[in-house]
Amino acid sequence: NAGVTQTPKFRILKIGQSMTLQCTQDMNHNYMYWYRQDPGMGLKLIYYSVGAGITDKGEVPNGYNVSRSTTEDFPLRLELAAPSQTSVYFCASSYSSVPDTQYFGPGTRLTVL
Amino acid sequence: QKEVEQNSGPLSVPEGAIASLNCTYSDRGSQSFFWYRQYSGKSPELIMFIYSNGDKEDGRFTAQLNKASQYVSLLIRDSQPSDSATYLCAASNTGNQFYFGTGTSLTVIP
Numbered sequence: 147n148a149g150v151t152q153t154p155k156f157r158i159l160k161i162g163q164s165m166t167l168q169c170t171q172d173m174n175h176n177y178m179y180w181y182r183q184d185p186g187m188g189l190k191l192i193y194y195s196v197g198a199g200i201t202d203k204g205e206v207p208n209g210y211n212v213s214r215s216t217t218e219d220f221p222l223r224l225e226l227a228a229p230s231q232t233s234v235y236f237c238a239s240s241y242s243s244v245p246d247t248q249y250f251g252p253g254t255r256l257t258v259l
Numbered sequence: 260q261k262e263v264e265q266n267s268g269p270l271s272v273p274e275g276a277i278a279s280l281n282c283t284y285s286d287r288g289s290q291s292f293f294w295y296r297q298y299s300g301k302s303p304e305l306i307m308f309i310y311s312n313g314d315k316e317d318g319r320f321t322a323q324l325n326k327a328s329q330y331v332s333l334l335i336r337d338s339q340p341s342d343s344a345t346y347l348c349a350a351s352n353t354g355n356q357f358y359f360g361t362g363t364s365l366t367v368i369p
Contacts, residue, residue, distance in 0.1 A: 188347055188359030189303070196355065204356060236302055250302035
């Protein structure tokens with residue numbers, strides 16, 4: 147089992163560019179989440195999904211979009227990148243809702259210049 | 260605004276001592292609480308969760324929850340240098356949304 151994988155590991159974007167952060171899990175988990183973590187801060191939930199075809203906003207969804215066409219994949223789309231989106235992005239998954247364990251991917255470090 | 264607050268530290272304890280980490284939350288609707296450990300440059304990993312008032316023990320770790328005071332704590336007994344990390348407290352109400360604190364940095368001194 148690879149668990150939760152994320153690509154790319156690092157990326158530098160210019161202001162106004164777009165990109166997709168990929169997240170895949172091979173544990174057949176229903177729930178998937180996207181978080182961002184700014185330096186010295188905790189994690190903020192961007193979007194989450196409770197199953198294929200179902201997504202919902204978290205605490206900080208502005209500037210992002212998601213889709214969930216399969217159980218395994220949950221890509222995060224950044225449109226018109228801004229310096230405020232410079233952060234480390236973590237994808238996580240769990241089989242069910244709390245108090246089930248969330249498994250985190252290794253993260254994507256994004257810099258917007 | 261649902262908030263989870265932690266003392267950012269740094270907290271330093273000698274090897275073998277008890278480390279005490281604290282967390283308060285603002286949303287009385289929060290039902291489940293989590294402690295994650297995060298090493299520098301790595302992703303968070305779950306240590307414990309708790310959803311009933313009282314204590315929950317798992318090896319060297321004990322989580323304590325007091326819903327009346329909106330307070331969660333994590334005790335680490337016999338602290339080891341490998342416990343040096345940032346500890347994140349999180350709360351959830353519906354089961355789909357999680358609110359994290361900013362983390363407490365712990366250093367265990369050999």
